[in-house]
Structure formats: structure tokens, C-alpha cells
Amino acid sequence: MNTSSEHNDLFDICIVGAGMAGATIAAYLAPRGIKIALIDREYTEKRRIVGELLQPGAVQTLKKMGLEHLLEGFDAQPVYGYALFNNDKKFSISYNSDDSTDYHGVGLHNGRFLQKIREDVLKNESVTQIHGTVSELIEDEKNIVTGVKYREKHTREYKTVNSKLTITSDGFFSSFRKDLSNNVKTITSFFIGLVLKDCELIYPGHGHVFLSAPTPFICYPISSTETRLLIDFPGDKAPKKDDIQEHILTKVAPFLPKEFKECFANAMAEDDFKVMPNHY
């Protein structure tokens, strides 16, 4: 790994945003000797409720890319299917049609997984890590993007990176999407997330989907001792603190199975909710 001040050369690829997409692209390409400038405004571990349940297709894709080792070493949990709960009925659906467990998803802490990918990327000599906020895509006279302008975090100075290819993977709050794509961002609802500690799942190693409550909610393991409870909050306005309490206590708590009651009460007492928009 190099630092930005040492390099003024032409990079093969400049990746804007070392999130799940950008860091994974870099992890795949860097060992192939491709010269990459990887830019992110923040490299510390994030606590987010997104991307915590990798479906089997994502796990298989990581395998195909030779990156499955990135799922090891941070207490990620295999997930073998879903369990559905509707009033008194409950049953499970496995990802595999036989007894095998090869085809499985993974429940994890998104922040830990991302840090693991980034660590792996930054071991490569061909990667230059840049800590800064990209403010502009630089274009030539033919409107071809030739690099980016960014503000370096520590010096507050504006600098440029020149590259043959620029990938913008700057996530949900992208500054560049409106100019690069005609995709209109639509928020359909919000997820409220809380962590249940030491909660024994009714179907261990399965995502649990609860359908009989007025609002759907799901839970799945994110470590060997933690279960994420994710609750839908309809509408395009983020819930306020009082709305969250009311929503959970009236539309979720009465519909939780008895096995979850104690860990749920403990999680409510901790009052540590995360809210994230659901968007397309």
C-alpha cells in the first residue's frame, strides 16, 4: 500500500468510495497488479444496519472471485435458510434441497466485514490509499472522465488523481449519481434495527420472518451472541425517537415469540436503535 502524497502518476483505476462495492472491486483487482487509487472520506469502522445478511448468491460470488477468506475471522455466522412465522404456524425453508450445508448465506456485522476487506486490499503494493472527499470528476474536452479532484482529510488541501478508468461507488448518498445515471432514488420505508443479545433462535442458523404482526419484521444472527431485529417502518419520512418506541411497543412486541421476550426487553432498555432508509 502507498500513500497519496507519494504518487502523481496515472492510475489504471480510481475508485471513489471504499464501501462494500468499491473495496470488493479493489480486493479482486489489486492482486492482479492493477494500479488502483482507492479514495474514501472515512476509514474507521462503521456501525450500520445495512448488508448484514449476505444471501448465498453473494457468498458464491465471493468464492468465484477467490475472496471467500474475507468472511473469516470476525465471528460471522452461516445462515442456512429462512423460518416463517404466521400466527400459530411456523416452518423453515432451507437454501439446500437436501441435507447439505454447502449453499448458505452469512450473517455478519457489516462494519467488521468491510474493515476486513479494506485490510486485505491495503496489503497490496499496487493500491494507493487516499483519505479524502471527492468533490468533482475531472473531464477532458471530449467529456471523458480522466480522474477526480478531492480534498485530503488531514491537510484540507485539494488534490487530483488521474486515471484511465474511474469507478464511482460512493453509495446511497452519492453526489455523482444524478449526473451519471437516470435512476431516481425512491424511499419506500425505513428499517429500525436493534440488537438482541444472547437470544436463542427458534430455528438456529436461519433468518426468521414474522408475518402476522401489523408490520413485518425479521431477525437473523450477526455474530455468535447477537441477533439483529429489523423492523419495517412504512412511509418516506424517517421515524422520530417517540415514533420508534410507539411502533415497536404496539406493532412488534405483542407479536414476538415468548423465547425472545427477555432479550427483547434488555435491548429496549439499552435504547440503542439504528434507522436506515429502504431505497431503490
Ligand SMILES: Cc1cc2nc3c(=O)[nH]c(=O)nc-3n(C[C@H](O)[C@H](O)[C@H](O)COP(=O)(O)OP(=O)(O)OC[C@H]3O[C@@H](n4cnc5c(N)ncnc54)[C@H](O)[C@@H]3O)c2cc1C
Ligand atoms: C436498509 C438496508 C438493508 C440492506 N440489507 C442488505 C442485506 O441484508 N444484504 C445485502 O447483501 N445487502 C443489503 N443491503 C444493500 C447493501 O447494504 C448495499 O448494496 C451496499 O452497502 C452498498 O455498498 P456501496 O459500496 O455501494 O455503498 P456504501 O457501503 O454506502 O459505501 C460508499 C462509500 O463511499 C464513501 N463516500 C461517499 N461519498 C464519498 C466522497 N464524495 N468521497 C469519498 N468517499 C465517499 C463512503 O464513506 C462509503 O465508505 C441493504 C441496504 C439497505 C439500505
